[in-house]
Amino acid sequence: MSSTTTAHSRPTAVTHEVTNQAPPLTGHDAAADPVLLEGVSREGASWHLDDLHRFGRYVGSAEAQARADQANRHEPELRTHDRYGNRVDEVEFHPAYHSLMHASVEAGLAGAAWADERPGAHVARAAGFMLATMLEPGHLCPVSMTYAVVPALRHSPDLAKVYEPLLTSRVYEPGLRTPAEKPGLLAGMGMTEKQGGSDVRANTTTATERGDGTWRLRGHKWFTSAPMNDLFLVLAQAPGGLSCFLVPRVLPDGSRNTFRIQRLKDKLGNRSNASSEPEFDDTVAWLVGTEGKGVxxxxxxxxxxxxxxxxxxxxxxxxxxxxxxxxxxxxxxxxxxxxxxxxxxxxxxxxxxxxxxxxxxxxxxxxxxxxxxxxxxxxxxxxxxxxxxxxxxxxxxxxxxxxxxxxxxxxxxxxxxxxxxxxxxxxxxxxxxxxxxxxxxxxxxxxxxxxxxxxxxxxxxxxxxxxxxxxxxxxxxxxxxxxxxxxxxxxxxxxxxxxxxxxxxxxxxxxxxxxxxxxxxxxxxxxxxxxxxxxxxxxxxxxxxxxxxxxx
CATH class of the missing domain: 1.20.140.10 (Butyryl-CoA Dehydrogenase, subunit A, domain 3)
Structure with missing residues (x-):
């Protein structure tokens, strides 16, 4: 070897060349699917196809898929107290999660279909929901519950009059503040308890009427997802039997309702979505439907x-x-x-x-x-x-x-x-x-x-x-x-x-x-x-x- 030859002048060793690997499945229209498109048209929502393709291109994009991965790698974190020791019971999410939520709510996958009188509106929403699921299903838990709460809330027309226009909004605003002051709301449910599971009639959470149109709940729920949602339908035992109640995280006067999050569940999957155990203690609620007819x-x-x-x-x-x-x-x-x-x-x-x-x-x-x-x-x-x-x-x-x-x-x-x-x-x-x-x-x-x-x-x-x-x-x-x-x-x-x-x-x-x-x-x-x-x-x-x- 010449005395002028140095180590860095040698050819770089090549151990392998990447061949015979599939390219990433990105940069495509996820709605370009004959089974999906035929079904949407057959069930009455052919008017939605252009918007569905636009959403499909978002779902198939590398950027959206990167956010889906980030939302699952950076899981929600529970903050029970602020730096001063005040109880806050908040869950922090990665920005990627909020990006996914914004896109899905804006696409009308939450409650918007209930405000759309066009035939096929729920089919259009279903097709978009399927595409969003293919991208990242965890964030769709609050989206799904918001969609589902509307027909139940209509059992109490006065409450529906206040909240339904906000539940059917296409605006996503994270964070807790007075519901009526937000441009859009998300809803959840609190049904199961640790001693009963699917047997909700075994629930022990109690509801006491206050005489001013409100009730007070006391008890503990075992599996309540998306605890940062604005409103929850909760089952509790009233004197007349198991009943359904509306529980807001923030009360109309701006104060925090009692919604103590004991812990977040450490789940097999669905990691981007927070599932919690909330405790109710003199928690303010409004009766939905008839007392004793909660189920x-x-x-x-x-x-x-x-x-x-x-x-x-x-x-x-x-x-x-x-x-x-x-x-x-x-x-x-x-x-x-x-x-x-x-x-x-x-x-x-x-x-x-x-x-x-x-x-x-x-x-x-x-x-x-x-x-x-x-x-x-x-x-x-x-x-x-x-x-x-x-x-x-x-x-x-x-x-x-x-x-x-x-x-x-x-x-x-x-x-x-x-x-x-x-x-x-x-x-x-x-x-x-x-x-x-x-x-x-x-x-x-x-x-x-x-x-x-x-x-x-x-x-x-x-x-x-x-x-x-x-x-x-x-x-x-x-x-x-x-x-x-x-x-x-x-x-x-x-x-x-x-x-x-x-x-x-x-x-x-x-x-x-x-x-x-x-x-x-x-x-x-x-x-x-x-x-x-x-x-x-x-x-x-x-x-x-x-x-x-x-x-x-």
Missing amino acids: RTIIDMVTMTRLDCVLGSAAGTRAALAEAAHHARHRSAFGARLIDQPLMRNVIADLALESEAATTLALRLAGAADRARRGDDQERAFLRLATAVGKYWVCKRQPAAVAEALECLGGNGYDEASGMPRLYREAPLNSIWEGSGNVTALDMLRALTREPDSLEAFRAEIETATGADHRFDAAWRELRDELVLTEDAPLRARRVAERAALVLQGSLLVRHAPPAVADAFCASRLAGDRGQAFGTLSPGTDFAGVLERLPV
């Missing part, structure tokens, strides 16, 4: 949040499918792209079937909710039973579908940088929130028993598709027998809910999906020509036809 009052809110559970799980499944398909289109192995490898092709097609069925059902429910709002009793009856059935099955299927999609990326999918672990941690949530599987399946039985018009509406929906596919017809005949309630109905409730959901999905796909999709669904989900895992579709499946329906 009946708040069930209107629960119905709408259950709809959002279906929308959210359908969207979470679709997001995972989009990532898996994108990876398979760009990754090669054994001399061919993964998407062209027969077995991977089977897996992606099977996931696509699951996703299309879930998305189509979710948008059908949103359409029913929209038409029920405008006085369609048939749709209202259908929604009662179909929401319970859809909530049970679509939410149950999300974890399995997301796990399979994650596996499509191999080791890359197990890496946090891929975003797939976050999707996987989110997947079980909607099956638990607003009634776990058992609660929802039993709610289906309750609808069948107490509201026979819901079964008739469900039957009418199914039978519009009879005669088009013999496998669907056979499945419907079997389900009719299952819907005859016997003494062992509670024991069979999950089986009946599953079959009812599959037959309902089959009826929708037979009527609205391309023949390749409907045929593959009926063969694999209704006739049983499929294994237990994804990727077990029969060789006769029209894979090309199914894969044409993939999202971007």
